[in-house]
Amino acid sequence: MLSLPAWRCPEWTFNASLVNTSSPEFTEEWQKRIRELQGTIMVASCVQMLVGFSGLIGFLMRFIGPLTIAPTISLVALPLFDSAGNDAGNHWGIAAMTIFLIVLFSQYLKNITVPVLVYGQKKKFHTSKFHLFQVFPVLLALCISWLTCFVLTVTDALPSAPAAYGHWARTDTKGSVLSQAPWFRVPYPGQWGLPTISLAGVCGIIAGVISSMVESVGDYYACARLVGAPTPPRHAINRGIGIEGLGCLLAGAWGTGNGTTSYSENVGVLGITQVRLQVGVGCLPFWPQLEGVRKREVEVSQLTLCS
Incomplete structure (x- = not known):
């Protein structure tokens, strides 16, 4: 949407070193784009909530299969290669080292345990083995x-x-961001002004919402298989899509500039770390009441809870 001629950045903003980011003119330039995104996201989220809570997505499940989901997820992910390539291209050595370390920790050191200090009701303070490289x-x-x-x-x-x-x-290239940011800031709906709506923007965001719903259905099934949960029933998928639409509505109202949806990359993290509930498992070595409980018993699937 922002690639349309009406929303292209003016030429005087191309040279970042000459732009006063605190000036009212520059502030208005980016805030009016956020307001446009707010309005279109809120309208498109209503469509997603209607599809989810009405049960329409459950009815359409008969037409959504692996041959539909796989190309959709691939097409959604392909545009990300430009951003990933541009960011990694800032220094390919650092990027390659990061990729190497992720593969090393997740694939080759995942079975190595690290002793950590824990507290239990019976043994009090003692050391326990923790799969640090597999979890983080x-x-x-x-x-x-x-x-x-x-x-x-x-x-x-x-x-x-x-x-x-x-x-x-x-x-230190962006060190001023932390120094200039306020310690506390409370966001609120309409913080950038009254949202605006355009037909072109709504149509574009609705197209993204449709692909997001198809991707989410695939994510639900992938999560269920990874955690060993039963196949998600249709009513659970309906609620999931509806709640995602509600999240998009709230995100649009608060002006975050994006929607909320299930993220395929997070599904990949489940496969890499084998951790289903990272908060619970991450706190397991330091949680007295959970000592002695098997790791599998606290790996709770959110899909199971929703169904």
Whole structure:
């Protein structure tokens, strides 16, 4: 939608070094785009809620199969390669190291346990084995990569010139964001102004909503298979799609600039980490009441709860 001629950024914003981001003119430029997104997302979310809560998606399940879901998810993911390639291209060495660490932790070190200090009612304080690399492969890889960039930044191994290759791998390029951000900020509906609506925007977002619903159905089935839960019934899928529409409505009202939906990448995380409820399993080594409980017993599937 924002690629339409009416919403293209003006030429005076192309050079970021010459733009005063706190000026009223620049603020209005990005806020009017957010307001347009707000209105279109809210209208499109009503369509998704209607499809979900009316049971229409359950009726259409007979036409939605693997041959429908697989191409849809692939087409949704293909445009992400541009963003991933552009971001990784800022420094291919750091990007390659991050990918290598994720694969190393999730595939080759997943069975290695790390001793951690726990407290139990019987044994009090003692050590227990914890599958750290299996539960937190992505987080560990990101932390190590960031620390590497921090060391390279402190030692000036990365160039300080913005036009030089590798500059954006420095950890101080956006340091002013944290210093200028307020400590506390309470978002509220309509914080960017009154949402606006256009027919072209609504049609574009509805097309995205349709593909999102098809993708979500595939995610539900994939999650159920990964956690060993029964096949999701139609009424559970109806509620899931309806709740996603409600989430999009709230996101549009608050002006986040995006909708809410099930994320295929999170399904992949389930397969990598084998952790179904990361909050519960992540706290397991430090939770006295859960000591001695098998890991599988606390891996609760949200799909099972919803059905």
